[in-house]
Amino acid sequence: xxxxxxxxxxxxxxxxxxxxxxxxxxxxxxxxxxxxxxxxxxxxxxxxxxxxxxxxxxxxxxxxxxxxxxxxxxxxxxxxxxxxxxxxxxxxxxxxxxxxxxxxxxxxxxxxxxxxxxxxxxxxxxxxxxxxxxxxxxxxxxxxxxxxxxxxxxxxxxxxxxxxxxxxxxxxxxxxxxxxxxxxxxxxxxxxxxxxxxxxxxxxxxxxxxxxxxxxxxxxxxxxxxxxxxxxxxxxxxxxxxxxxxxxxxxxxxxxxxxxxxxxxxxxxxxxxxxxxxxxxxxxxxxxxxxxxxxxxxxxxxxxxxxxxxxxxxxxxxxxxxxxxxxxxxxxxxxxxxxxxxxxx
Amino acid sequence: xxxxxxxxxxxxxxxxxxxxxxxxxxxxxxxxxxxxxxxxxxxxxxxxxxxxxxxxxxxxxxxxxxxxxxxxxxxxxxxxxxxxxxxxxxxxxxxxxxxxxxxxxxxxxxxxxxxxxxxxxxxxxxxxxxxxxxxxxxxxxxxxxxxxxxxxxxxxxxxxxxxxxxxxxxxxxxxxxxxxxxxxxxxxxxxxxxxxxxxxxxxxxxxxxxxxxxxxxxxxxxxxxxxxxxxxxxxxxxxxxxxxxxxxxxxxxxxxxxxxxxxxxxxxxxxxxxxxxxxxxxxxxxxxxxxxxxxxxxxxxxxxxxxxxxxxxxxxxxxxxxxxxxxxxxxxxxxxxxxxxxxxxxxxxxxxxxxxxxxxxxxxxxxxxxxxxxxxxxxxxxxxxxxxxxxxxxxxxxxxxxxxxxxxxxxxxxxxxxxxxxxxxxxxxxxxxxxxxxxxxxxxxxxxxxxxxxxxxxxxxxxxxxxxxxxxxxxxxxxxxxxxxxxxxxxxxxxxxxxxxxxxxxxxxxxxxxxxxxxxxxxxxxxxxxxxxxxxxxxxxxxxxxxxxxxxxxxxxxxxxxxxxxxxxxxxxxxxxxxxxxxxxxxxxxxxxxxxxxxxxxxxxxxxxxxxxxxxxxxxxxxx
Numbered sequence: 023x024x025x026x027x028x029x030x031x032x033x034x035x036x037x038x039x040x041x042x043x044x045x046x047x048x049x050x051x052x053x054x055x056x057x058x059x060x061x062x063x064x065x066x067x068x069x070x071x072x073x074x075x076x077x078x079x080x081x082x083x084x085x086x087x088x089x090x091x092x093x094x095x096x097x098x099x100x101x102x103x104x105x106x107x108x109x110x111x112x113x114x115x116x117x118x119x120x121x122x123x124x125x126x127x128x129x130x131x132x133x134x135x136x137x138x139x140x141x142x143x144x145x146x147x148x149x150x151x152x153x154x155x156x157x158x159x160x161x162x163x164x165x166x167x168x169x170x171x172x173x174x175x176x177x178x179x180x181x182x183x184x185x186x187x188x189x190x191x192x193x194x195x196x197x198x199x200x201x202x203x204x205x206x207x208x209x210x211x212x213x214x215x216x217x218x219x220x221x222x223x224x225x226x227x228x229x230x231x232x233x234x235x236x237x238x239x240x241x242x243x244x245x246x247x248x249x250x251x252x253x254x255x256x257x258x259x260x261x262x263x264x265x266x267x268x269x270x271x272x273x274x275x276x277x278x279x280x281x282x283x284x285x286x287x288x289x290x291x292x293x294x295x296x297x298x299x300x301x302x303x304x305x306x307x308x309x310x311x312x313x314x315x316x317x318x319x320x321x322x323x324x325x326x327x328x329x330x331x332x333x334x335x336x337x338x339x340x341x342x343x344x345x346x347x348x349x350x351x352x353x354x355x356x357x358x359x360x361x362x363x364x365x366x367x
Numbered sequence: 368x369x370x371x372x373x374x375x376x377x378x379x380x381x382x383x384x385x386x387x388x389x390x391x392x393x394x395x396x397x398x399x400x401x402x403x404x405x406x407x408x409x410x411x412x413x414x415x416x417x418x419x420x421x422x423x424x425x426x427x428x429x430x431x432x433x434x435x436x437x438x439x440x441x442x443x444x445x446x447x448x449x450x451x452x453x454x455x456x457x458x459x460x461x462x463x464x465x466x467x468x469x470x471x472x473x474x475x476x477x478x479x480x481x482x483x484x485x486x487x488x489x490x491x492x493x494x495x496x497x498x499x500x501x502x503x504x505x506x507x508x509x510x511x512x513x514x515x516x517x518x519x520x521x522x523x524x525x526x527x528x529x530x531x532x533x534x535x536x537x538x539x540x541x542x543x544x545x546x547x548x549x550x551x552x553x554x555x556x557x558x559x560x561x562x563x564x565x566x567x568x569x570x571x572x573x574x575x576x577x578x579x580x581x582x583x584x585x586x587x588x589x590x591x592x593x594x595x596x597x598x599x600x601x602x603x604x605x606x607x608x609x610x611x612x613x614x615x616x617x618x619x620x621x622x623x624x625x626x627x628x629x630x631x632x633x634x635x636x637x638x639x640x641x642x643x644x645x646x647x648x649x650x651x652x653x654x655x656x657x658x659x660x661x662x663x664x665x666x667x668x669x670x671x672x673x674x675x676x677x678x679x680x681x682x683x684x685x686x687x688x689x690x691x692x693x694x695x696x697x698x699x700x701x702x703x704x705x706x707x708x709x710x711x712x713x714x715x716x717x718x719x720x721x722x723x724x725x726x727x728x729x730x731x732x733x734x735x736x737x738x739x740x741x742x743x744x745x746x747x748x749x750x751x752x753x754x755x756x757x758x759x760x761x762x763x764x765x766x767x768x769x770x771x772x773x774x775x776x777x778x779x780x781x782x783x784x785x786x787x788x789x790x791x792x793x794x795x796x797x798x799x800x801x802x803x804x805x806x807x808x809x810x811x812x813x814x815x816x817x818x819x820x821x822x823x824x825x826x827x828x829x830x831x832x833x834x835x836x837x838x839x840x841x842x843x844x845x846x847x848x849x850x851x852x853x854x855x856x857x858x859x860x861x862x863x864x865x866x867x868x869x870x871x872x873x874x875x876x877x878x879x880x881x882x883x884x885x886x887x888x889x890x891x892x893x894x895x896x897x898x899x900x901x902x903x904x905x906x907x908x909x910x911x912x913x914x915x916x917x918x919x920x921x922x923x924x925x926x927x928x929x930x931x932x933x934x935x936x937x938x939x940x941x942x943x944x945x946x947x948x949x950x951x952x953x954x955x956x957x958x959x960x961x962x963x964x965x966x967x968x969x970x971x972x973x974x975x976x977x978x979x980x981x982x983x984x985x986x987x988x989x990x991x
């Protein structure tokens with residue numbers, strides 16, 4: 023045994039200490055170097071055969087190695103135990119889930135309304151609210167829908183048990199938000215960019231209808247408004263509400279209060295417009311829209327030779343359910359008020 | 368309403384290279400939504416098409432074919448019209464019909480002819496198959512012709528057994544309330560007043576006009592003579608009668624949308640020809656054709672500028688004119704003659720604009736965002752506060768609930784607004800308070816958790832004599848597992864959030880079992896709310912804080928105590944309720960002098976003054 027071979031051994035030990043990657047491995051190294059039959063015991067035993075002078079020198083080196091091994095092992099142990107926090111109960115606590123503050127849930131309808139408002143706001147639309155129980159006049163007659171017209175069938179209307187007004191006719195639960203068109207125009211301020219969001223009622227209840235539901239009604243009245251503006255605004259809505267890849271298309275339709283009238287379709291988000299089980303040839307119906315009928319402008323006190331406009335009125339819940347993420351399959355869940363449903367939103 | 372149109376039947380009218388899928392697409396883009404294509408057993412394609420209420424003219428094979436003639440070329444397909452023969456059958460003289468019409472508006476046009484030598488049999492296979500495809504059962508060669516012509520031409524017809532018409536006389540009149548008639552489906556129908564009916568010479572009702580014939584004059588296997596009947600009835604009376612009787616027949620649905628007056632005679636003669644061929648019929652009477660309401664030619668100004676204004680682009684004038692002509696309009700001296708089948712549908716320049724632009728293609732118009740100045744309108748502050756308070760409650764752990772505006776009479780509260788035609792007995796009345804339904808939601812979900820917090824922000828409805836109900840917005844809270852003061856604290860926090868001070872006490876309802884409810888007048892609160900605070904300069908002097916515990920008797924009002932304490936010294940910066948244990952009331956005080964640093968000497972004096980005042984005013988003592 024000489025000093026050079028010892029320093030070689032010292033380096034080897036150092037390298038080996040670095041490889042310890044678990045507490046068990048550290049224990050093995052401890053036994054190997056410091057144990058009863060360990061390397062250092064063996065070296066110390068060999069000291070006996072050396073001269074007094076060499077004994078002194080080699081002994082010092084062996085001591086150095088011993089210290090080195092001891093501090094190396096302690097360091098490795100500490101490093102490993104900070105990585106493995108589960109070693110004590112105190113550390114275990116830190117692995118538990120945090121205690122959440124109680125955060126409640128806004129109803130899906132509220133969330134839908136907010137998203138819709140946010141889309142239209144930058145386009146200069148102002149949110150308004152008009153009576154939910156209103157005169158038949160505002161809900162129908164002023165909208166160019168006389169009492170005898172078959173178009174009234176489209177709206178399963180609830181009537182209020184109240185005296186009939188000779189001018190305004192009966193009281194109704196508004197079956198749509200279009201009464202807001204007339205009431206907004208009668209305020210007398212032009213131009214108009216209205217977003218009327220209100221509760222409506224219709225005599226129907228099934229998988230896609232609630233007797234109480236919400237509609238949002240857009241109305242623009244200004245000089246020079248044409249179909250391309252209607253397309254532009256609704257296209258903007260579709261892309262911002264459903265996603266930039268979605269397209270809209272207009273199909274001819276008939277509503278008494280608009281002329282021309284359209285049914286607006288949006289390209290299917292599932293198949294991307296190719297056609298699938300959930301859509302009609304790549305398209306889904308969003309709702310109706312059209313250019314405000316001159317008779318409606320007149321009923322609202324607006325001169326149709328000076329102004330024109332467009333309008334649309336769509337179901338809030340329906341439009342929101344068509345977002346592919348919600349997966350709400352039955353609109354009646356929305357008024358079912360089961361907290362296990364509501365907590366998911 | 369939806370109609371079923373077989374592809375093979377359309378080919379009677381139109382020659383085209385368009386495949387069924389192309390036809391469906393062209394219809395959807397330019398005219399009507401073709402909802403689906405159904406394959407029939409014999410490989411035919413049936414188009415299911417949604418027809419809008421203004422287009423009664425399209426409720427037939429002829430109507431759809433006319434539309435295709437205009438729209439298919441816009442999608443690059445050939446559409447050649449197959450000219451129909453003009454029929455005129457020679458009239459007979461042997462049979463007669465006496466007609467009395469009490470009111471000419473009931474039946475704008477009354478047309479009929481008598482046929483004899485009828486041999487009742489089965490219809491030919493083609494008639495059979497076609498009727499089956501559009502959803503109607505074949506019965507016999509006479510009745511089938513009337514049904515066939517309705518689906519083919521959009522002209523509902525009726526065939527009477529001529530020999531069953533008492534005195535060969537018809538009186539067209541309005542029903543009297545309570546009159547009865549047994550219709551062809553063997554159902555006895557009790558009529559309201561104002562239904563168009565026909566009475567025969569024996570005083571019997573033999574037709575529920577425009578809706579369904581009567582059993583007593585029906586064609587059966589023994590019929591020898593037939594009165595073939597093609598009419599135009601007053602659409603509004605038909606609609607009213609059909610609705611009130613709850614009997615919505617294919618004929619009624621067509622009559623109430625208005626039929627093509629000019630199409631009556633051609634359809635009648637074609638029906639006669641079919642009966643001659645299939646039932647050996649011979650015309651045995653003169654044509655009876657009474658025109659009660661004449662329809663003069665209808666011209667609408669051709670406003671080319673208006674069309675372009677509505678479209679937002681310039682459509683070539685020739686293209687515009689060609690579109691109208693393809694749809695059957697005739698252009699004459701800058702005006703447009705409306706075809707008879709669109710008589711009630713086209714009135715103004717916008718109507719013509721729609722025709723031109725839909726044929727041009729809505730999908731070809733550009734998308735333009737509004738570029739005019741944004742209107743100077745400001746939103747109602749209500750929306751701001753609705754959002755803010757909803758968010759606040761959500762973050763306090765509340766669930767937002769929406770219930771129906773209608774509810775049971777029991778839950779609606781006292782003297783509610785009632786629905787005249789409720790959907791069911793659970794939805795008869797409008798709520799006067801949000802609480803009963805919200806409490807019901809709580810009960811329904813009681814197993815959800817030990818602690819549940821619910822709110823609803825919605826309108827309630829209150830009768831107002833002579834006008835619309837008041838519909839104020841209210842905010843209701845219902846909680847479970849919170850104690851009374853927690854609920855009260857939430858209410859106070861809402862008022863504080865809206866910076867409303869000096870509000871009157873609100874009633875917190877105790878439903879028992881640790882369930883509380885409270886309803887706030889949200890609409891009035893919005894009027895009082897402020898969304899900006901007022902700055903009070905911050906002082907650099909320190910406050911001295913201390914708690915004091917008093918023994919109260921329980922007959923005092925807390926607010927009175929606090930008010931009095933405040934008036935003792937202006938340096939009472941803050942006094943807060945800390946605790947009540949038995950009759951020991953602990954208050955936290957903060958003493959602050961805004962002009963100099965307050966000392967313990969100062970607070971000692973203030974404290975003594977407070978204790979002295981409380982003893983004097985209320986007999987409250989400091990707890991030892």
